[in-house]
Amino acid sequence: MEKDISTEEKIKNAARKVFHEKGYGQARTRDIAEEAGINLALLNYYFRSKEKLFDIIMKESLQEMFGLIVNLVNAEDINLSDKIDMIVARYIDSISKNPNLPLFVLSEIQANPHKIIENVGLKGKSIANNFLFKQIQEQIDKKGIKGVTPLQIFINIVSMSIFPIVGKPLLMNLHAPFGEKEYEIFIEERKALIPQWIKMMLQIDE
Amino acid sequence: MEKDISTEEKIKNAARKVFHEKGYGQARTRDIAEEAGINLALLNYYFRSKEKLFDIIMKESLQEMFGLIVNLVNAEDINLSDKIDMIVARYIDSISKNPNLPLFVLSEIQANPHKIIENVGLKGKSIANNFLFKQIQEQIDKKGIKGVTPLQIFINIVSMSIFPIVGKPLLMNLHAPFGEKEYEIFIEERKALIPQWIKMMLQIDE
């Protein structure tokens, strides 16, 4: 199935998988080479070093994690209620397909905050002053909700969507009996529940 | 300030710090020894190997993360509303003091699920059927709330409390201008807001 893609792409796919699973520290270039079905030397031929390969994967991973909802957040032709539905659905679907992504990004930043943020280009970008925040603020003002900011609501959306997926192994071991099937149902239920809860917080009536 | 504690304790404190920051893979035994102010050989004298030392720290970390609220969750003499307040406050305070803890635990489980769960004793324990879940279920039944389970609510409490602390570095870089001071206020606000939101979900009137 990966017959017609370039060697470079094969290595990147393998690197993404291994880095996401093990993290930079525990990932071995040999693992990546083996996973890609090529020789170790070839990895350095294409990417010069483990670190350079990592930087590329990290940059793409950040893109993957935030690019997901950037369009949605900034869209001016979608009303707040629909937008909440769509952000939750998109986050849960996307992270479910790539469950290691958030923990990879977050823990690498924790292990090496300066490097990731400076070298991989995250500096200066801001999520404040986007259209979604404006829509939330309008709703807060309209209903006279006290003490709530758009950022708080946004963090709630992200928290409630991502955390149960990030914590899947923990959840499946702590809440027995909880098999794959039960977990899937649990997440599917959340896809409907989270928007309801967010709208409750913002007093959006449907 | 650490004059009267044993060498063993000094090493454990150093190990906890280094492991929590860097994770197992990127932590070096030499870093731990230096942080503890002792020689590398002494680390192996007390703990035989990096892995054994890690297992001890991981066991304690899990204890730290869950032991926190076990008493609270099982307490039969605290009503649901107060319990929600206390769980949120305790989680936020404790994780704020030890912000690397959750990501350390979660990402090590991700990197090595079998090992952590089997070797470090997490198997068989269940959070279902505790008194908090019973209290939440009663409230759900009483109000006739549809489609919501105690587990969903519990995950919401944990998600909304932990995630903003875990994601602090990201948050502080993505939502400029956001300094230490602003972040502290943001978290302090959440301490009051999260219980309100949870009670909203459960239709608890105060």
Next chain:
DNA sequence: GTCTATAGACTGATAGAC
């Protein structure tokens, strides 16, 4: 471009003196 073989650096762990 892709391989084998190996250099060179780092890391965990131990031997042995005190």
Next chain:
DNA sequence: GTCTATCAGTCTATAGAC
């Protein structure tokens, strides 16, 4: 118990053949 010195293994990276 604590140290210095060092080994043995592993890892990244490269040289060089094809």
